[in-house]
Amino acid sequence: MANRKLILFWKLPRQFQEMALSLYSRKLERAYYGKGYDEWRHWLQDCKKWTYQEIKKWENKQLAYIIQTAATRVPFYQEYWNGIEWQKIKTSSDLHVLPIIDKNHVRIAKNKLLVNGLKPKSLWVEKTSGSTGSPINIYWPMDMLPKWWAIVEVMIRYQAGVSQEMPRAMVGGRPIVPGDKKSPPYWLWNPRWNQLYLSSYHISPRTTSDYVNALIKYSPQWITGYGSSIATLARNALEKGLPHFPVKAVIVSGDTLFKSMRMDIETYFETKCYDSYGQCEGVSMAMECPHGRLHLLPFVGVTEILCEDDSPCAPGQVGEMVVTTLLNDAMPLIRYRTGDYAAWAKEQKCPCGNPNPIITNLEGRIDDFLVTEDGRKISHISTAMKQNDAIHSTQILQDRPGHAFVLIQPRKEFGKLNIKRLEEELLNRIGNFEFEFFEVSEIPKTPQGKTKLVIRLYESREADQIYKKYLEDLCNKSKRINSC
Ligand SMILES: [Zn+2]
Numbered sequence: 001m002a003n004r005k006l007i008l009f010w011k012l013p014r015q016f017q018e019m020a021l022s023l024y025s026r027k028l029e030r031a032y033y034g035k036g037y038d039e040w041r042h043w044l045q046d047c048k049k050w051t052y053q054e055i056k057k058w059e060n061k062q063l064a065y066i067i068q069t070a071a072t073r074v075p076f077y078q079e080y081w082n083g084i085e086w087q088k089i090k091t092s093s094d095l096h097v098l099p100i101i102d103k104n105h106v107r108i109a110k111n112k113l114l115v116n117g118l119k120p121k122s123l124w125v126e127k128t129s130g131s132t133g134s135p136i137n138i139y140w141p142m143d144m145l146p147k148w149w150a151i152v153e154v155m156i157r158y159q160a161g162v163s164q165e166m167p168r169a170m171v172g173g174r175p176i177v178p179g180d181k182k183s184p185p186y187w188l189w190n191p192r193w194n195q196l197y198l199s200s201y202h203i204s205p206r207t208t209s210d211y212v213n214a215l216i217k218y219s220p221q222w223i224t225g226y227g228s229s230i231a232t233l234a235r236n237a238l239e240k241g242l243p244h245f246p247v248k249a250v251i252v253s254g255d256t257l258f259k260s261m262r263m264d265i266e267t268y269f270e271t272k273c274y275d276s277y278g279q280c281e282g283v284s285m286a287m288e289c290p291h292g293r294l295h296l297l298p299f300v301g302v303t304e305i306l307c308e309d310d311s312p313c314a315p316g317q318v319g320e321m322v323v324t325t326l327l328n329d330a331m332p333l334i335r336y337r338t339g340d341y342a343a344w345a346k347e348q349k350c351p352c353g354n355p356n357p358i359i360t361n362l363e364g365r366i367d368d369f370l371v372t373e374d375g376r377k378i379s380h381i382s383t384a385m386k387q388n389d390a391i392h393s394t395q396i397l398q399d400r401p402g403h404a405f406v407l408i409q410p411r412k413e414f415g416k417l418n419i420k421r422l423e424e425e426l427l428n429r430i431g432n433f434e435f436e437f438f439e440v441s442e443i444p445k446t447p448q449g450k451t452k453l454v455i456r457l458y459e460s461r462e463a464d465q466i467y468k469k470y471l472e473d474l475c476n477k478s479k480r481i482n483s484c
């Protein structure tokens with residue numbers, strides 16, 4: 001939502017906000033649950049009886065179609081795979097003959113990754129951001145949406161004993177209310193979907209009772225969203241001794257779910273907490289079974305887990321998830337680095353009977369949060385960067401609660417307006433916070449060689465020492481930029 005539109009939306013009376021949200025949901029419904037959705041849902045329910053061999057047979061056929069589409073109709077691969085005998089790829093174990101691509105390839109290739117002749121306007125766009133906040137567009141063919149949402153419904157929601165029709169609460173990072181809002185409501189009710197959307201940004205010990213009262217008022221039967229935010233809400237409610245709020249299931253995604261987080265959620269909501277995995281690129285999904293194992297979902301994509309030298313990881317060895325789509329034949333991502341890390345479980349047999357591979361040690365981006373002066377933890381900061389195409393990458397160095405330095409590696413078209421926009425996007429989510437912006441030619445890496453979006457300097461003496469000198473140099477070189 002553009003900023004002016006967002007401010008206008010915030011000013012609307014509640015019933016008009018709900019009406020606007022209902023209208024928007026109606027539009028989404030046509031795309032998500034339109035032509036093909038019911039057929040896919042029924043087909044997926046039948047597929048639950050399939051053996052692993054039957055699933056693999058479907059996968060190989062679909063993989064061959066995707067590879068052929070890419071090799072013959074997508075300009076990027078026509079160039080990139082020059083001289084490679086792609087025709088020899090018969091199964092997922094042959095994929096290693098193809099080169100790996102990452103977010104940077106996608107950013108540079110732009111529309112050359114689309115099937116010849118397809119117009120972006122005729123496609124669905126998902127915006128995503130890399131580990132350093134640089135935005136990229138991923139296009140989905142419109143007929144992939146009903147397939148995707150049928151998979152979500154059958155293989156994630158039904159698995160947890162819930163469904164789209166049941167009233168639910170969603171804890172997420174959309175700026176539905178101003179970031180500096182000091183009094184409730186910190187949520188928005190969507191009457192069309194029976195969905196209570198709770199802002200993840202305002203969850204704090206002070207606001208706990210307000211959130212719980214909203215849950216009581218709207219009585220969702222299940223809860224979904226960021227695991228870290230739902231766990232914080234549960235922890236705060238338990239610490240305050242508030243009455244438990246039992247629901248049928250909690251399905252979390254988007255973070256690493258630690259044991260303590262799961263315990264808090266399961267205690268307060270008196271239910272099982274299911275972990276799940278997915279990403280905007282729509283190339284892979286996983287869902288926890290009743291036996292606590294995270295199974296990859298079939299029909300979405302083919303997952304490889306690769307070591308640093310790009311060789312396949314042994315069971316138990318953590319590596320990067322590199323994924324090939326089976327659904328997206330408009331912008332096929334093939335051997336695409338997701339930036340997420342996991343390991344194959346050593347024991348692949350599960351008492352639940354699901355034959356699909358089990359992953360463990362899934363590492364999300366739990367650490368990407370800022371701390372406000374009033375002690376709120378603002379996670380999923382990268383969502384604020386998604387809209388800003390002129391920024392190559394960013395890093396936020398927080399030196400104290402309520403204050404941070406933002407390093408920006410700009411692209412050619414970068415200007416002061418982009419800073420203003422980024423600052424607004426951040427403040428919309430956070431509220432009161434002070435940022436200082438610096439232009440840099442490269443984002444520094446951690447001593448471990450990783451790039452991180454948020455580093456809280458005051459929590460790590462090592463980081464503080466490294467960055468203190470770095471920031472002093474930046475100040476001396478007058479690299480400071482501001483938004484006005
Ligand atoms: Zn299982």
